[in-house]
Amino acid sequence: MIGNMRRLTYILTAVCLFPLLGVGILRADEVQFRAQAPAQVIVGRPFQLAYVVNQRAKDIRPPEFKDFDYIAGPYTSSSSSTSFVNGRRTSSFQMTYTYTLMAQKEGTFTIPPATVTISGEQYTSNGVKITVLPEDQPQQSNSGSGQAAQRSGSQQSAQSAQSGPEQGNIFMRTIVSKTKVYEQEAISLSYKVYVAGVDLKQFTNNTTLPDFTSFLQQKIDLQDIQLELENYNGRNYQTATIYSTLLYPQKSGDIQIEPASFEAVLLVPNQARSRSIFDDFFNSYTTATRTLRAPGATIHVAPLPAGKPASYAGGVGKFTMDSKISATDVKANEAITLTLTIRGAGNMKLLKTPGVEWPEGFEQYDPKVTNNFKTSTGGMSGTRTIEYLAIPRAAGEYTLPAVEFGYFDTEKGQYQVLRTPEYTLHIARGAGDQAAAGSQPSAVSYVNKEDIRELGSDIRYISAANFVPAEENEVPVVVFGSWQMYLLYGCPLVVALLLFVLFRKRIRENADIIGTRKRQANSVARKRLKKAKTLMAEQKKEPFFEEIERASLQYLSDRLAIPTADLNKDSITSTLRSKAIDESLIERTNRVLSDAAFARYAPAMGIQPEQLYEQTESLINDLEDCKL
Amino acid sequence: MKKLMTIYIALLMACMSIAQSPSELWNRANQAYSEGRYEDAATDYAAIIQEAPIITRAYSPVYYNLGNARFKQGELSQAILAYERCLRLKPTDKNAKYNLQFAQSRIIDNIADTQVFFLRQWLTTFRNMLPLGVWMWSSIILFSLMLICLLLFAFSRSIGVRKAGFYVSIVCLVCSVICFSNAASLQHRDTARAEAIITRGIVNAKASPDRSGTELFTLHEGTKVTIHEVLGGYANIEVGNYNGWIPVNTLERI
Numbered sequence: 001m002i003g004n005m006r007r008l009t010y011i012l013t014a015v016c017l018f019p020l021l022g023v024g025i026l027r028a029d030e031v032q033f034r035a036q037a038p039a040q041v042i043v044g045r046p047f048q049l050a051y052v053v054n055q056r057a058k059d060i061r062p063p064e065f066k067d068f069d070y071i072a073g074p075y076t077s078s079s080s081s082t083s084f085v086n087g088r089r090t091s092s093f094q095m096t097y098t099y100t101l102m103a104q105k106e107g108t109f110t111i112p113p114a115t116v117t118i119s120g121e122q123y124t125s126n127g128v129k130i131t132v133l134p135e136d137q138p139q140q141s142n143s144g145s146g147q148a149a150q151r152s153g154s155q156q157s158a159q160s161a162q163s164g165p166e167q168g169n170i171f172m173r174t175i176v177s178k179t180k181v182y183e184q185e186a187i188s189l190s191y192k193v194y195v196a197g198v199d200l201k202q203f204t205n206n207t208t209l210p211d212f213t214s215f216l217q218q219k220i221d222l223q224d225i226q227l228e229l230e231n232y233n234g235r236n237y238q239t240a241t242i243y244s245t246l247l248y249p250q251k252s253g254d255i256q257i258e259p260a261s262f263e264a265v266l267l268v269p270n271q272a273r274s275r276s277i278f279d280d281f282f283n284s285y286t287t288a289t290r291t292l293r294a295p296g297a298t299i300h301v302a303p304l305p306a307g308k309p310a311s312y313a314g315g316v317g318k319f320t321m322d323s324k325i326s327a328t329d330v331k332a333n334e335a336i337t338l339t340l341t342i343r344g345a346g347n348m349k350l351l352k353t354p355g356v357e358w359p360e361g362f363e364q365y366d367p368k369v370t371n372n373f374k375t376s377t378g379g380m381s382g383t384r385t386i387e388y389l390a391i392p393r394a395a396g397e398y399t400l401p402a403v404e405f406g407y408f409d410t411e412k413g414q415y416q417v418l419r420t421p422e423y424t425l426h427i428a429r430g431a432g433d434q435a436a437a438g439s440q441p442s443a444v445s446y447v448n449k450e451d452i453r454e455l456g457s458d459i460r461y462i463s464a465a466n467f468v469p470a471e472e473n474e475v476p477v478v479v480f481g482s483w484q485m486y487l488l489y490g491c492p493l494v495v496a497l498l499l500f501v502l503f504r505k506r507i508r509e510n511a512d513i514i515g516t517r518k519r520q521a522n523s524v525a526r527k528r529l530k531k532a533k534t535l536m537a538e539q540k541k542e543p544f545f546e547e548i549e550r551a552s553l554q555y556l557s558d559r560l561a562i563p564t565a566d567l568n569k570d571s572i573t574s575t576l577r578s579k580a581i582d583e584s585l586i587e588r589t590n591r592v593l594s595d596a597a598f599a600r601y602a603p604a605m606g607i608q609p610e611q612l613y614e615q616t617e618s619l620i621n622d623l624e625d626c627k628l
Numbered sequence: 629m630k631k632l633m634t635i636y637i638a639l640l641m642a643c644m645s646i647a648q649s650p651s652e653l654w655n656r657a658n659q660a661y662s663e664g665r666y667e668d669a670a671t672d673y674a675a676i677i678q679e680a681p682i683i684t685r686a687y688s689p690v691y692y693n694l695g696n697a698r699f700k701q702g703e704l705s706q707a708i709l710a711y712e713r714c715l716r717l718k719p720t721d722k723n724a725k726y727n728l729q730f731a732q733s734r735i736i737d738n739i740a741d742t743q744v745f746f747l748r749q750w751l752t753t754f755r756n757m758l759p760l761g762v763w764m765w766s767s768i769i770l771f772s773l774m775l776i777c778l779l780l781f782a783f784s785r786s787i788g789v790r791k792a793g794f795y796v797s798i799v800c801l802v803c804s805v806i807c808f809s810n811a812a813s814l815q816h817r818d819t820a821r822a823e824a825i826i827t828r829g830i831v832n833a834k835a836s837p838d839r840s841g842t843e844l845f846t847l848h849e850g851t852k853v854t855i856h857e858v859l860g861g862y863a864n865i866e867v868g869n870y871n872g873w874i875p876v877n878t879l880e881r882i
Contacts, residue, residue, distance in 0.1 A: 457730070458730075461696070462661050462692070462693040463689040463693055463723070464658055466651075467650065467654040469650040469651070469680060469687070478764070480764045480812070480815045481812075495775075500782060507782050507783070510783070561787070
């Protein structure tokens with residue numbers, strides 16, 4: 001039961017896999033049906049047209065050969081091969097139908113496709129384009145000039161060394177695509193060898209090429225040298241391009257390209273015949289080297305006209321530009337890529353990368369440039385892709401200005417400027433911003449402090465406030481130096497003087513109170529003391545004590561500028577204290593005053609007049625010495 | 629006929645532009661400036677100043693804007709002249725100071741005032757800080773204040789008031805004198821108009837006021853000079869510690 005199940009599974013798997021296998025086999029055996037013929041043929045010479053098919057076919061139906069004479073065919077041949085490589089079997093089969101045709105007239109003709117039937121189905125081949133060259137014209141007998149022409153290295157006519165069509169001929173031509181170009185416009189230069197009637201075996205390495213100064217040179221790789229028939233100056237040659245290069249002129253003016261020389265190895269039949277019988281069967285050859293000269297050329301290079309646009313990037317040719325931006329709505333700290341694709345033909349390699357003016361606050365990186373160029377004899381073409389990467393560091397709305405790319409259009413002969421559209425970029429707050437930094441404070445809360453960067457300098461903008469011109473009444477009345485001004489000084493002065501004059505009594509009083517009385521205090525006190533002394537001598541005790549008290553009080557009042565009404569012991573003490581008088585002196589002052597009062601109003605206390613007089617005198621003396 | 633018509637229209641427009649009020653001219657000039665038509669703006673600003681009956685402090689923004697327009701036109705000396713005149717009217721105008729400095733940084737001559745005594749320079753700077761009117765009024769007010777203080781000193785009974793009155797009156801008098809001298813100095817500067825700006829691109833100063841004089845030194849557009857005297861079409865000027873005669877028409881007084 002289980003075994004049956006397993007078998008069933010195998011079968012099912014095989015059934016499932018079979019269609020896949022079948023498809024694989026079918027694809028491998030895809031029908032290929034091709035027509036093969038030489039690209040160039042000569043009038044009156046038969047050539048072969050072959051139809052190759054990779055499966056067994058029958059019933060080939062050739063097209064109508066209306067421009068060619070049908071000579072013979074079809075000859076059918078078939079071949080098959082089988083090979084095992086690493087256990088894999090590959091087999092190939094080929095069937096060829098060959099027709100022999102002959103061209104009737106010169107020109108370019110197309111042989112229409114043929115049809116063939118393979119296992120009931122019809123297949124169509126490709127058409128073939130054939131250029132028919134004229135027959136060799138019999139050479140005019142101007143062998144001498146031919147020699148000279150070859151030696152002179154003229155670009156157009158370089159003819160055989162030996163005359164006559166049957167004679168061998170080999171020479172080089174220099175083929176320049178353009179002789180009048182603009183600076184930086186590419187020209188292609190190739191050296192082509194023309195061979196007729198001789199066997200060219202190979203070229204040696206002994207080649208002298210011009211050193212293409214004042215050109216930027218780019219060699220074109222010739223994968224395999226293709227032989228072509230070409231009718232040149234009435235004779236058919238086998239030709240091959242053996243060296244090809246692109247040249248970009250780097251300066252204007254007439255630039256001379258030096259002639260080049262190549263060394264060819266020819267097979268020459270042995271002249272000295274031996275008598276051997278085999279010689280007729282095996283022609284013996286010797287090799288001979290021959291130097292072939294390719295003529296020089298003159299290129300007229302026109303300078304690029306004036307008026308280069310500011311965005312001129314050095315391009316000469318024909319270009320188009322596309323731009324693509326990765327995103328216009330991103331968060332801060334997320335990258336934005338602007339991709340420019342410059343497509344075209346011209347001096348692609350010399351293009352400068354156009355500058356992109358990212359707005360302030362965008363960190364920009366060096367652009368990444370990818371080139372995809374193709375070099376052919378037609379010039380260099382392809383695409384250059386430039387990726388600009390920038391990272392916005394701050395949120396906001398920005399405008400990325402249009403990127404300009406200026407080049408010189410060689411077709412129109414004038415400068416062209418290509419522009420990308422302007423992009424508006426919306427930058428939202430991103431992960432690295434402060435607002436979002438709460439979760440990982442140590443990692444992202446670091447903020448780069450920057451000084452204000454000065455980007456440029458200019459004058460400050462005009463004042464745009466409302467301008468109110470001065471009215472007549474706003475014109476100042478007082479002008480410096482005018483009488484009005486002096487009046488303004490004079491009026492207060494006159495008023496002040498009047499006040500001084502009117503109240504001069506008060507001034508004098510004020511002056512007395514303070515100045516004079518202070519100055520005269522001592523002398524007034526002395527006068528009173530003198531009077532007291534006489535009273536003491538007359539033994540008039542009552543008036544004596546009165547005089548002493550008055551003298552001391554008067555002196556203190558004058559000296560301390562205390563009005564008489566305010567004069568008492570306390571005011572005197574506080575005034576003296578405020579003037580930082582020695583405490584003992586204050587005590588003495590108080591004692592003198594109280595003694596005088598006691599002596600006057602309480603004579604029973606028995607105060608001696610002499611003692612009081614001395615005390616008062618010494619006190620006044622001491623106070624006079626004090627700075628009050 | 630068509631020609632006559634256009635002439636008529638042109639005349640009409642000219643009349644209209646003359647008839648425009650200073651405020652209208654001002655707005656039109658500002659509009660022109662913001663649109664980058666600096667020449668039109670400068671013409672209008674100049675017209676406002678030309679038609680003003682008397683130039684007062686109110687006109688300082690006009691000079692400032694005129695200076696900006698001239699600067700944008702590339703007329704450095706005219707711009708400096710306008711800024712200087714603006715600062716004459718309003719010495720505290722920060723924008724005018726900044727732009728003047730900016731314009732002066734573009735001129736060719738680098739005159740180092742090394743020979744001027746520093747105190748004098750300070751005094752000049754101090755003097756230029758305020759306009760003439762302010763100095764004059766300050767002087768008058770301080771003088772009156774001094775008189776009031778003197779009256780207080782004379783009539784007050786209180787010793788403190790008397791003392792304060794006495795000292796304050798002295799301070800007021802000194803300040804009043806300083807203000808007066810500053811005002812007088814500014815008045816002298818404004819009436820003498822001794823300061824001038826070189827308006828010609830390059831001018832050679834000669835040793836004597838005639839064509840045959842020995843050439844002493846070269847001055848360039850925008851340099852500020854002081855005129856000492858004018859004699860027969862030549863002005864005796866001083867700049868830094870150089871002194872020479874240059875034609876009057878190469879200068880414009882501030």
